[in-house]
Amino acid sequence: MTSIPCPICAAPAVLRDPSHPGYLESERHAIYSCSGCLTAFTEPRADRPEVYDRIYALADEIPGYHRYHQYARLVERANDPLAALSASEDVYWAIEQSLGDSMRDDRRILEIGSGLGYMTCALARRGHSVTGIDISAAAVAAARARFGDHFERADLAEYAERHAATYDVVIACELIEHLIDPVPFVQRALSLLRPGGRLVLTTPNRSLYDGSVLWETELPPVHFWWFSEAGIAALAARCRATVRFIDFTPYQRVQPLYLPPLPSDAPTRSSNLTAALAPTEGARAARQRGRLGTAIPWIRTNRLVQRLRGKRRVAGPRRTVMCAILEPFAGGADGRR
Ligand SMILES: [Zn+2]
Numbered sequence: 001m002t003s004i005p006c007p008i009c010a011a012p013a014v015l016r017d018p019s020h021p022g023y024l025e026s027e028r029h030a031i032y033s034c035s036g037c038l039t040a041f042t043e044p045r046a047d048r049p050e051v052y053d054r055i056y057a058l059a060d061e062i063p064g065y066h067r068y069h070q071y072a073r074l075v076e077r078a079n080d081p082l083a084a085l086s087a088s089e090d091v092y093w094a095i096e097q098s099l100g101d102s103m104r105d106d107r108r109i110l111e112i113g114s115g116l117g118y119m120t121c122a123l124a125r126r127g128h129s130v131t132g133i134d135i136s137a138a139a140v141a142a143a144r145a146r147f148g149d150h151f152e153r154a155d156l157a158e159y160a161e162r163h164a165a166t167y168d169v170v171i172a173c174e175l176i177e178h179l180i181d182p183v184p185f186v187q188r189a190l191s192l193l194r195p196g197g198r199l200v201l202t203t204p205n206r207s208l209y210d211g212s213v214l215w216e217t218e219l220p221p222v223h224f225w226w227f228s229e230a231g232i233a234a235l236a237a238r239c240r241a242t243v244r245f246i247d248f249t250p251y252q253r254v255q256p257l258y259l260p261p262l263p264s265d266a267p268t269r270s271s272n273l274t275a276a277l278a279p280t281e282g283a284r285a286a287r288q289r290g291r292l293g294t295a296i297p298w299i300r301t302n303r304l305v306q307r308l309r310g311k312r313r314v315a316g317p318r319r320t321v322m323c324a325i326l327e328p329f330a331g332g333a334d335g336r337r
Pocket residue numbers: 006007008009010011034035036037038039231234
């Protein structure tokens with residue numbers, strides 16, 4: 001059995017599929033699964049900007065990306081954009097939770113990979129001092145035109161040199177799974193924190209599924225990684241940081257998640273679940289009424305419909321996404337490898 005050291009925790013990672021279908025129909029990718037931290041990843045990993053160019057060009061049509069444009073429009077018109085995002089999708093709810101008591105203060109926040117800019121804007125509207133950085137000049141120009149002067153085109157390595165120990169909170173939302181090497185990324189992101197600061201990472205959660213499931217997230221080369229919680233914990237430890245995970249139990253009650261039953265005899269199953277995360281009728285109804293609790297009658301009806309479709313309801317602390325909060329060890333994170 002072919003194995004290589006896990007790039008995150010160094011335990012042996014086993015080649016589970018040498019020729020897995022990729023995001024582009026013509027491509028195949030090798031999928032490894034770590035025997036130690038259970039993170040799945042593809043190898044080799046190489047930057048493919050042309051894939052993103054195609055996704056952004058078609059973003060209003062591709063399932064799973066279309067909703068980002070809806071969120072940008074939502075933030076433009078909502079009175080409390082962060083609350084509106086939070087009611088729409090678990091990722092944003094988790095980010096709101098991760099800010100904890102710092103919500104009450106004017107904090108310095110950096111969003112890495114600000115993209116369309118709506119999350120940066122939503123945080124700024126809560127009174128925080130927020131900067132969004134992105135490597136795409138086009139994304140930064142569009143975000144500035146739409147949401148104001150919060151954005152800067154920057155590469156993280158260079159930005160971290162200029163802004164060491166500056167921020168109370170650094171956020172990277174659905175980003176690390178796209179990176180060739182997440183280790184230097186997390187080290188640099190931690191180096192941006194002031195004493196007492198926190199790094200908030202969201203990424204698809206492999207730990208929601210059992211070990212037989214090979215790859216249940218965007219296909220390579222869009223996502224290179226499908227992290228488990230143990231993988232994120234190993235990543236944090238390597239970067240000299242503690243980690244804790246947001247518990248989604250309260251969110252499950254108001255915004256239930258249903259997944260198709262997984263065939264137990266199909267260890268190489270692969271599909272794209274992002275469509276299942278698109279805002280549901282329940283979320284839309286809740287948003288119109290201004291709070292989550294009012295969606296309950298709709299949720300009861302939906303539960304019956306989903307059961308009839310053979311889907312299973314997810315319960316407990318995990319969703320398809322995780323939100324990890326990293327805090328540097330008492331002696332400080334080492335910004336270099
Ligand atoms: Zn590992």
